[in-house]
Amino acid sequence: MKEAEKQRDCPCGRKNPKGRLLAYADCCGRYIDHWATQPAPDAEALMRSRYTAFVGGNAAYLLATWHADQRPQQLEFDAAKWLGLEVKQFLPTGEAAAEVEFVAxxxxxxxxxxxxxxxRFVRDAGRWFYVDGEQF
Structure with missing residues (x-):
């Protein structure tokens, strides 16, 4: 990824304490670009990084962060133009489980x-994985 792309605003919309959007490299990019060495620390961070991966068409990251029991063989992307993400709720449901409600x-x-x-997300061997979701 080019340096200019790393400094662009992260598509997930996370903001710093001053209300400014975080740069991709300081937000989801650190998990997407360094998945092997820096996994997302919690289910919300993983969900945000997966949204960012959808925006960028990064099937490899999406498949790698999908729990093996539910992972599809491949992903196909439609011509969607992603406009924004709002996290409604982040709810730990156990020591190694959590739920994130969002609107994309x-x-x-x-x-x-x-x-x-x-x-729904689970933590397995120190990494968070997407399991499935219920749409409203």
Whole structure:
């Protein structure tokens, strides 16, 4: 990834304490670009980084962070233009389990779409993985 791309605002929309958007390299980029050595520290960070991977069409990261019991063989991306993410709730549900409720907005074929989901995550061998989600 080029240096200029690393300094752009992170698509996940996370902000610093001063209310400024974090740069990709300081936010989801550290997990996406360094998955082998720096996994996401919690389910919310993993969910945000997966959203960012969807924005960037990074199937390898998405598949690597999908729990093996639920992981598809491959991913295909449609022509969605991702518009934003809002995390509604981050809820630890056990020592190695959590849920994240979010709304992701995108445009597909000229139509605005709102994806509202509660995703389930588990921690296995020190890494968080996406399991599945319930859409509202």
């Amino acid at each position: 907005r995108y445009r597909l074929g000229g139509r605005a779409v709102r994806l509202h989901e509660r995703s």
